[in-house]
Amino acid sequence: MGCRPTPTTLITLTIRLMPFNHQSIEKKWQQRWEQNFAFFPTEDPSKAQDSLYHLVMFPYPSATGLHVGHVESYSAVDIVTRWRRMQGKNVLFPIGYDAFGLPAENFAIKTGVHPEQTTNDAMANYTRQMKSLGLSFDWSRVISTADPSYYKWTQWLFLLFYKHDLIYRASAPVNWCDSCQTVLANEQVIDGKCDRCKNVVRQKDLEQWFFRITKYADRLLAGLEKIDWPESIKAMQQNWIGKSEGTEIDFDIVNVAKGRAPWPPQSRETIISVFTTRPDTLFGVSYVVLAPEHPLVDVLVDPAYAKAVMDYRAATARKSELDRSEQKEKTGQFIGAYAKHPLTGKDVPIWIADYALMTYGTGAVMGVPAHDERDYAFAQKYNLPITQVVAPPAGTAFMPSDGAYTDPGIMVQSGIFDGLTNENAKQQITDALEAKNKGRRVTNYRIRDWLLSRQRYWGAPIPIIWCEDCGPVAVPASDLPVRLPTDVDFKPTGESPLARSESFHDVKCPTCHKPARRESDTMDTFVDSSWYFLRFCDPKNEEVMADQEKIRYWMPVDLYVGGAEHAVMHLLYSRFFCYALKDLGHIDFEEPFTKLRNQGTIMGPDGVRMSKSRGNVVNPDEVVEQYGADTLRMYEMFMGPLEDQKPWDTNGAVGVRRFLEKLWKLRESVADATNPSIEKATHKAIHSITNDLEAMKFNTAISASMILVNAMSSAEVLPRSSYEMLVRALAPFAPHLCEEIWETLGYKTSVFESGWPSFEEKMLVDDLVTVAVQINGKVRGTIEISPTLSDVDARDRAQAQQNVEKFLEGKEIIKVIYIPGRLISFVIR
RNA sequence: GCCGGGAUGGCGGAAUUGGUAGACGCACAGGACUCAAAAUCCUGCGAUGGCAACAUCAUGAGGGUUCGAUUCCCUCUUCCGGCACCA
Numbered sequence: 001m002g003c004r005p006t007p008t009t010l011i012t013l014t015i016r017l018m019p020f021n022h023q024s025i026e027k028k029w030q031q032r033w034e035q036n037f038a039f040f041p042t043e044d045p046s047k048a049q050d051s052l053y054h055l056v057m058f059p060y061p062s063a064t065g066l067h068v069g070h071v072e073s074y075s076a077v078d079i080v081t082r083w084r085r086m087q088g089k090n091v092l093f094p095i096g097y098d099a100f101g102l103p104a105e106n107f108a109i110k111t112g113v114h115p116e117q118t119t120n121d122a123m124a125n126y127t128r129q130m131k132s133l134g135l136s137f138d139w140s141r142v143i144s145t146a147d148p149s150y151y152k153w154t155q156w157l158f159l160l161f162y163k164h165d166l167i168y169r170a171s172a173p174v175n176w177c178d179s180c181q182t183v184l185a186n187e188q189v190i191d192g193k194c195d196r197c198k199n200v201v202r203q204k205d206l207e208q209w210f211f212r213i214t215k216y217a218d219r220l221l222a223g224l225e226k227i228d229w230p231e232s233i234k235a236m237q238q239n240w241i242g243k244s245e246g247t248e249i250d251f252d253i254v255n256v257a258k259g260r261a262p263w264p265p266q267s268r269e270t271i272i273s274v275f276t277t278r279p280d281t282l283f284g285v286s287y288v289v290l291a292p293e294h295p296l297v298d299v300l301v302d303p304a305y306a307k308a309v310m311d312y313r314a315a316t317a318r319k320s321e322l323d324r325s326e327q328k329e330k331t332g333q334f335i336g337a338y339a340k341h342p343l344t345g346k347d348v349p350i351w352i353a354d355y356a357l358m359t360y361g362t363g364a365v366m367g368v369p370a371h372d373e374r375d376y377a378f379a380q381k382y383n384l385p386i387t388q389v390v391a392p393p394a395g396t397a398f399m400p401s402d403g404a405y406t407d408p409g410i411m412v413q414s415g416i417f418d419g420l421t422n423e424n425a426k427q428q429i430t431d432a433l434e435a436k437n438k439g440r441r442v443t444n445y446r447i448r449d450w451l452l453s454r455q456r457y458w459g460a461p462i463p464i465i466w467c468e469d470c471g472p473v474a475v476p477a478s479d480l481p482v483r484l485p486t487d488v489d490f491k492p493t494g495e496s497p498l499a500r501s502e503s504f505h506d507v508k509c510p511t512c513h514k515p516a517r518r519e520s521d522t523m524d525t526f527v528d529s530s531w532y533f534l535r536f537c538d539p540k541n542e543e544v545m546a547d548q549e550k551i552r553y554w555m556p557v558d559l560y561v562g563g564a565e566h567a568v569m570h571l572l573y574s575r576f577f578c579y580a581l582k583d584l585g586h587i588d589f590e591e592p593f594t595k596l597r598n599q600g601t602i603m604g605p606d607g608v609r610m611s612k613s614r615g616n617v618v619n620p621d622e623v624v625e626q627y628g629a630d631t632l633r634m635y636e637m638f639m640g641p642l643e644d645q646k647p648w649d650t651n652g653a654v655g656v657r658r659f660l661e662k663l664w665k666l667r668e669s670v671a672d673a674t675n676p677s678i679e680k681a682t683h684k685a686i687h688s689i690t691n692d693l694e695a696m697k698f699n700t701a702i703s704a705s706m707i708l709v710n711a712m713s714s715a716e717v718l719p720r721s722s723y724e725m726l727v728r729a730l731a732p733f734a735p736h737l738c739e740e741i742w743e744t745l746g747y748k749t750s751v752f753e754s755g756w757p758s759f760e761e762k763m764l765v766d767d768l769v770t771v772a773v774q775i776n777g778k779v780r781g782t783i784e785i786s787p788t789l790s791d792v793d794a795r796d797r798a799q800a801q802q803n804v805e806k807f808l809e810g811k812e813i814i815k816v817i818y819i820p821g822r823l824i825s826f827v828i829r
Numbered sequence: 830g831c832c833g834g835g836a837u838g839g840c841g842g843a844a845u846u847g848g849u850a851g852a853c854g855c856a857c858a859g860g861a862c863u864c865a866a867a868a869u870c871c872u873g874c875g876a877u878g879g880c881a882a883c884a885u886c887a888u889g890a891g892g893g894u895u896c897g898a899u900u901c902c903c904u905c906u907u908c909c910g911g912c913a914c915c916a
Contacts, residue, residue: 232833232910239832239912246916276916289916330914355914365916373830374914446915567911638854640842643834645909649841655854658869691845700843703853710853772849777897779849803883817896822848827896 019661022628026736030131034139036750042092042138051090053554054081055533055593057562057570058096061122062103066129067610068636068648071620073561073599075633076642076698078135080559082732083693085136086756092554094536095130095137097123099146100525102180102196105458108490115458115490119146129621133629134735141539145528150535151460152481153545154528157577159463159474166212166580167452169472173293173359174451175321176204181492182455183208185524186448187240187569192321200320209462209521211450213576217241218443219590220575228595230643236567242446246277247430248362249439251288251339253300254347270299272339272350275361275444279433280425281368283414284389286379287349288339289332289365291358292316300350302336309335309352316354330355330378342438343415343429353378361444369404376404389414390422450573452524457490457497459522467509467516476510482518496520529570530577533557533592551587560593561642563601571596597696600645602636607647618648630734631657637698637733656702660737662709663730667741670720681711682722683763689729690759698733705730720745725757773798774825775807783824791818798824 056077059070081093097119104115104122123144130137143150161167175184179199183206188195213220221241224234251272272288290297292313301309312333332353339348348366355374356365369379369386379386390409411420417428433439453462461482463475475482485504488497498504499520509516531545537554538546556578571593578592603609604616611617623632635653640646685708692701708726712718724745731738731751742751765787771794773781781803785794795816798804804826811828818824 230833235833236911242912242915244915274916278916353914355916357915360915368916372916374916377914444915446912564910638841644842646841649855651855652841659854699841700853703843706853770849774848774897777895782849815896817848819848822845823897825848825896 020664020737020740022630022736023625025740026132026134026624026629029736029739030134032739032750033134033136034131042090042094042141050088051092051553052081052084052559053092053533053557054084054559055094055536055557055561057560057566058098058529058532059126060098060101060103061119061126063107063118063122064612065122065125066620068602068618068620068623069563069599071133071632072602072636072642073563074130074133074135075636076597076599076696077559077561078133078137078633079637079698079732080693080696082136082735082752083756086728086732086752086754088755092536093137094141094143094539095135095139096141096143096532096536096539097126097145098525098529098532099123099144100151100459100522100528102456102458105456105490108458109492112490114486116146119144132624133620133633136735141536143532143535143539145460145525145532146458148481148483149542150532151528153535154460154523154531155463155475155480155482156477156545157531158460158523158527159477159480160584160586161211161580162464162474164580164584166215167209168212169207169209171205171207172210173203174206174208175201176206177201180456181494183451183453185451185526185569187450187526187572188524189321202320203317208451209453211452211576213450213573214445214447216576216579217243217445217447219579220572223575223579223591227591227593229593230564230596230598233564233567233571233596233598237572240447240568240572242444244277244444244446246275246442246444247279247426247433247439248273248275248442249279249282249342249366249433251342251348251366254338254340270296272296272364273362274364274366275442276366278368278371278426279429279439280411280414280417280422281371281389282341282343282366282429283417284368284370284387285341285348285366286369286375286384286387287351287367289351289353289356289367289378290335291356291363292352292354293358294352294356294363296364297335297352300335300337305334305336308333312352319354330374330381332378332382334382342433342436349384351382359448360446371404371406373404373406387413450524450576452527453521454524455494455496455520456492456522457484457488459525460528461498461504462519462521462523464519465507465509465516466519467512467514469514470509470511470516472519473509473511473516479510484522496522498522526569526573530573531581533574534587548586555587556589556591557593558595560596561599564598598643600641600643602639603645603647605648605650610648618650623653627653627657628660628736630660630737634660634702634733638702640699642696642698659706659709660734662713663726663734664737664741666709666712666718666723667744669718670723670745671717672720673717675715675717675719675722678712678715678717678722679719680763680766681708682725683759684708686725686729686757686759687764690756693732702733705733724754727751728754728757769821771798771821772823773801773804774823775804775828777825779823780804780807787821789820791816791820791824794818794820794824798826 054077056073081091084091099119104118107113107118108115145151158167175189177184177194177199179197180194184194184201189201192201193199194201221238221243224237253270274288297309330353332351334349334351337350339350341348356363367375367378369375369384370388371390389412390405391412392405392407392409409422411417411422411425417425420428430439430441461484463480463482465473465475467473485501487503488501490497505518505520507516507518534546534551537550541547574592578587579590581587582590601609606616608614608616620632631653635656638656639652685704688704689701727738727741728751738751767786768784769787770782771785772779773783781801783797783801785797799808808826808828813826813828815827
C-alpha cells in the first residue's frame with residue numbers, strides 16, 4: 001500500500017509472528033534455575049535415594065564454540081535426566097572441560113597468547129552456550145583438566161600406576177609426528193597419519209613412558225560382554241585388542257650353511273621362534289621370514305650377504321608405516337642362513353622381509369606359500385617352492401597357479417598327519433611339537449602398550465625427577481601438583497618446551513638431594529580424560545582424588561553418551577584405568593560405563609559433514625536466538641534416532657517451533673470439564689512417551705506428543721487435567737516453555753516438582769478398535785468392533801462386510817485366523 | 830580382504846519385533862481469511878488405472894518359509910563407519 005503500518009498493526013504483527021517470546025521466557029527460567037539450585041539436585045550419599053549417574057563426554061573447549069553435535073547429545077541426556085528426576089531419582093549430571101590439548105598450544109605458537117588464556121575464554125563461552133540451552137548440569141561440579149587442583153590427581157594416578165609397575169619407561173620404535181613434534185599412541189595414528197594434523201607419521205626409536213595396558217588385554221576383551229554398548233564399538237575394541245590364538249614354533253639354526261663356511265659360529269646356540277595360527281600347514285613351509293629389525297639378523301647373517309641385508313634394513317627404516325603397508329609388491333632379502341624344520345629336519349632358508357612386523361608375535365613368521373596369500377606372493381616373486389599340504393574337499397584340484405588355498409580341507413604331504421582335517425591337524429601337530437619341546441600354544445594380542453608421554457607444553461607434567469645417581473625418582477605426593485611453568489617458549493623443537501624452562505627443570509633429587517632435572521614431557525591428554533568421571537563424584541576434594549564412599553554411591557556411570565570417534569581411545573583407556581584401579585583397591589567395579597550410546601553426526605543441510613571451508617556449519621547460538629533453545633533441543637531430538645547420521649533442515653526446526661506455539665496457545669482453551677476421548681488420548685500419549693524415553697527414542701516420543709496436541713487443538717473441550725499431564729510430560733524436552741505454561745496455569749512451583757505424569761492402564765484400551773479383514777493375505781476391508789469380541793462374533797461381523805462378502809462369495813473357507821484387536825484373516829479356495 | 834551398521838514417498842523418518850506399510854514432521858498443491866502479502870486454519874499428497882466404490886503394483890535386487898514378510902532364512906547389489914602385510 002505504500003503507507004507505513006500503524007502502531008496497532010505493528011503490534012498484531014509481532015504477536016502473530018511470536019505467540020510466545022522465547023528470548024524473555026528462556027532467560028527468565030534460566031535465571032530462576034540458577035538462583036534456586038534445588039532444581040538440579042545432586043545430593044551425596046547421605047540420602048538413601050535411588051541414584052543415577054548420567055554423563056556426556058566432556059568437551060574440549062574449542063575456540064569455535066559449541067557445535068550442534070554437542071547440543072544433540074547434551075539435550076538427549078538432559079531430557080532423560082530431567083525425566084528421571086521427575087520420577088524421583090537422584091541424578092548426577094555433571095559437566096566439565098577436557099582443557100589440555102594441542103589446538104590452544106598451536107594457537108600460542110602462532111600468536112603468543114598463552115594456552116591458559118585461550119582455554120579460559122573458550123570455557124567461558126561454552127558455559128554461556130550450555131546455559132543458554134537450559135541444560136540441567138550440576139554447575140557446582142565443573143572441572144577443568146588443566147586446573148592444578150585436577151591435574152594434581154592425574155599426576156597422583158601416574159605415580160600410583162608407576163609404583164605398581166603399570167607405567168614403565170622403555171626404548172621402542174614409536175610413532176613420531178614431525179609436524180606436532182611429538183610421539184603419539186598407536187590409537188592416535190589413523191591410516192598411518194597423525195590423528196590431529198594428518199601428517200604422515202614416522203617410526204623412531206625413542207625412550208618413552210608407557211602404560212602396561214597389554215596386561216589387561218584379556219580382561220578388557222572379556223569385559224565387553226557384560227556392558228550395554230553399541231555393537232559397533234564393542235567390535236572395534238575387539239579388533240583393536242586383536243586376540244589371536246595359535247602356536248609358537250621353534251626352528252633350530254642350521255650351523256652349516258649349504259656349501260659355505262660354518263655359520264653362525266658353533267658356540268652360538270640359537271633358535272628362531274615363529275608365531276602362527278596355522279600350525280597345520282607346517283609341512284608346507286618353504287622359508288622363514290624375520291622382521292628386518294629382528295635382533296637375530298645380526299647373529300645369523302652370512303658375511304657374503306651382509307651388505308645386501310644391511311641395505312635392505314636401511315631401506316625399511318626409511319619407510320613410514322604408511323609406505324610399508326601401502327606397497328603391494330612384496331620385497332625381501334635372503335640372509336644366507338638356514339633353519340631346521342622342527343618335524344622333518346629339512347633345511348629352510350631364512351629371509352628378511354618388511355611384511356614381517358617386529359611389533360607383533362615373535363617378529364618372525366614361517367612362509368607357507370600354498371596356504372597364505374602373502375607368502376604366496378612372496379614365493380612367486382622369489383621363486384620359492386610352493387608345497388600344498390591342505391587339499392580342498394571333494395576332489396577339487398588345487399593348482400599352485402590359482403593362488404593360496406586358505407579354506408579348510410584334508411591334510412596331504414604331511415607325513416603321519418595325512419588324511420586328518422586341517423582343524424584336527426592344528427591340534428595334533430601342536431601336540432607333537434609340544435612333546436618335542438619345539439612348540440607351545442600361545443595367545444597373541446594386537447594391542448600394544450599405551451605410550452603416554454608427549455613432547456608438548458599444554459598437558460599435565462609427568463611427576464618424575466631424573467637424578468644422575470638415583471635414576472628416575474617419583475615426585476613425593478606432598479609436592480604435587482607439579483605445576484606447569486609459565487616462563488615458556490612454546491615453539492616445539494622435538495623436546496618438550498618444559499625442558500627449556502629453567503625454573504621448571506632444575507630441582508633437587510627427592511632421594512639424595514643432589515641437583516637433578518625434572519622430566520620435561522607431559523602426559524597424553526587421554527590420561528586426563530581416563531578418570532574424570534571419578535572426579536565428578538567429588539570434584540572439590542583436596543585430600544584424595546575422590547572420596548571412596550561417594551564413588552561407591554555414584555559409580556559406575558549408568559548412561560554415557562558421546563561421539564563414536566572415541567571407540568578405541570578414550571573408551572578403552574578409561575576401561576583400563578578402572579580395571580587397574582579395581583586391582584589396586586581404590587574402586588570396587590571394573591567397567592566404568594554400564595550403558596553407552598553414540599549420537600550420530602548431524603550433517604550440513606547439503607548432506608555433507610559440516611565444515612568451515614564448506615560453509616555449511618549451523619551455529620547453535622543463531623538457532624537459539626531465532627527460534628529458541630526449546631525449539632533447537634526438540635528439533636534435534638525429532639530429526640531421527642539419536643545414533644543415526646542425519647542432515648540439518650531449518651524447515652524442520654520451524655515445524656517444531658509451530659508445534660510449541662500450538663502447545664502454548666492451547667493453555668487458553670483449558671476448561672475444568674471432562675472429555676473422555678481426550679483423556680484417553682492423553683493417557684495413551686503419556687504411555688508412549690514414557691516407553692520411548694526408556695528406550696531413548698526421542699523422535700517417536702515427540703511424534704506421540706504432536707498427535708496429542710493435534711487432537712487437543714481440534715477438541716471441543718480440553719480438560720485442564722489432560723493439558724497439565726501433557727505439559728509435565730513435555731517439560732524435559734522444552735523445559736523453559738513448560739515452566740512458563742505451568743506458571744500461567746497458576747502454579748507457584750516448578751513443573752519439575754510436579755512429578756512425572758502416570759497413566760492408567762484402563763485408559764489405554766479403546767471401546768472400539770479397527771480390525772483389518774484379510775482374504776488370502778490381502779486386506780479387503782475393516783470392521784469396527786470391541787476388542788473383547790469373541791472370534792465367532794468377529795468372524796460374523798467380518799463376513800458381513802460388503803467388500804469381504806463379495807470376495808468370499810462362492811469360495812470355500814479353509815481357515816480363519818483371528819488376532820484380537822489386530823486382524824481377522826480368511827484363507828479361501 | 831576382515832569386522833560392524835544401513836538401504837522404506839520429493840525429503841527427515843514411523844511401523845506394537847510376523848499382522849491394515851508410509852505415523853509424525855518438512856516440502857508441494859488447492860481452498861478459507863486478507864485490498865494484498867505474511868502468519869494461521871481446512872483439504873489433498875507412494876505409483877498406475879478409475880467419476881467413484883475399488884483394483885493392481887510397491888519397503889535396494891532375486892529366491893524361500895508363511896494364511897500373511899519392511900520384519901525370519903539364502904544369494905546378490907550398493908552405501909556409511911572401523912581395521913588392515915597382525916602371520
